Amino acid sequence: MSRGEREALTGLITSLIVLxxxxxxxxxxxxxxxxxxxxxxxxxxxxxxxxxxxSIGIAIVVSVAFAILHAVVTGERGDDRRDERDRDIxxxxxxFAWYLLSFGLLGVIIDLALGATALRAMxxxxxxxxxxxxxxxxxxxxxxxRGA
Amino acid sequence: MAxxxxxxxxxxxxxxxxxxxxxxxxxxxxxxxxxAIENGKYFPTLELAFRIxxxxxxxxxxxxxxxxxxxR
Numbered sequence: 001m002s003r004g005e006r007e008a009l010t011g012l013i014t015s016l017i018v019l020x021x022x023x024x025x026x027x028x029x030x031x032x033x034x035x036x037x038x039x040x041x042x043x044x045x046x047x048x049x050x051x052x053x054x055s056i057g058i059a060i061v062v063s064v065a066f067a068i069l070h071a072v073v074t075g076e077r078g079d080d081r082r083d084e085r086d087r088d089i090x091x092x093x094x095x096f097a098w099y100l101l102s103f104g105l106l107g108v109i110i111d112l113a114l115g116a117t118a119l120r121a122m123x124x125x126x127x128x129x130x131x132x133x134x135x136x137x138x139x140x141x142x143x144x145x146r147g148a
Numbered sequence: 149m150a151x152x153x154x155x156x157x158x159x160x161x162x163x164x165x166x167x168x169x170x171x172x173x174x175x176x177x178x179x180x181x182x183x184a185i186e187n188g189k190y191f192p193t194l195e196l197a198f199r200i201x202x203x204x205x206x207x208x209x210x211x212x213x214x215x216x217x218x219x220r
Contacts, residue, residue, distance in 0.1 A: 002180045083177040085190050144180075147189040 002079050004086035006070060008140035010063045015134045017062070018055045022130065025051060026123065040119055048126065089143045097136035104128035150216045156186045159204045159211065175199040 001009075025047060029035050034043050108116075108124045160166040168182045175182075175196060184190035185200075192200070201208045 002178045004178075005180070079178045079180075081176075081178050083181050084193055084196060085177070085181040085184060088190070147180075147184050147187060 001070065001074070002086070002144070003082055004089065005141065005144040006066060007063075008137050008144060010059075010066045011137035012134065012141055013066070014055070014059045014062045015130060015137055017058055018051070019130045019134065021054065021058075022048075022051055022126065035119060041122065044119060044122065089140055092143060093136045093139040096139055097132040100135055101128055101132040104131070150214065151188075152191060153188070153213050153215065154185060154211055155213075156182070156200065156211060159206065163204060171200070171203060174203045 026035075026044075029043065029047060034040070105125070105128065108121050108128070111124065112118075112121050156171070160168070160171060168186070169179045172179045172182045176199070177196065181190065181192075185192055197208060197212055201211045204211065
């Protein structure tokens with residue numbers, strides 16, 4: 001497994017864990033009634049900032065754990081080089097992620113124009129960021145697997 | 149539809165059965181990239197194509213061939 005392939009897989013695992021964490025925390029906030037009232041956006045933003053810090057930690061733990069696991073299971077150190085094919089795969093995956101983000105943002109703006117709240121819009125933007133990240137890593141992993 | 153074929157596998161065999169890893173190290177890419185090129189799944193940049201040809205000491209046309217279908 002090349003470095004790029006490992007990065008795609010660990011990125012995908014990290015994104016899914018982080019998305020689950022975000023959904024759990026934000027659902028919890030909503031259930032407790034913290035997202036109602038004039039300071040709802042402030043509470044939401046503070047919680048999201050904490051979760052972003054957690055995400056960085058999770059990304060580091062997942063990539064270190066995966067590197068160790070990969071070395072133990074396969075018995076090989078792995079090729080740490082990144083070459084033109086890695087960059088080509090990155091570019092192709094990023095293009096689709098960018099389309100999702102761009103059209104999604106347009107959808108959020110339309111939603112706002114139709115009367116959606118700012119909190120709903122922010123949640124949708126957060127979901128779009130997570131979704132495009134997952135799409136990017138899933139596409140990268142798929143492209144590596146099919147040998148592109 | 150046009151297609152590009154390569155003779156890398158044959159050239160490796162002729163070069164004392166050079167491994168994909170050896171070729172990858174010589175041209176500065178991963179073994180997976182050489183595998184993808186050999187299988188026609190990835191088309192290298194012109195720079196890498198020249199590097200591969202140089203690694204075998206042959207001309208670019210001896211490694212890669214371009215075929216254009218008659219019904220263009």
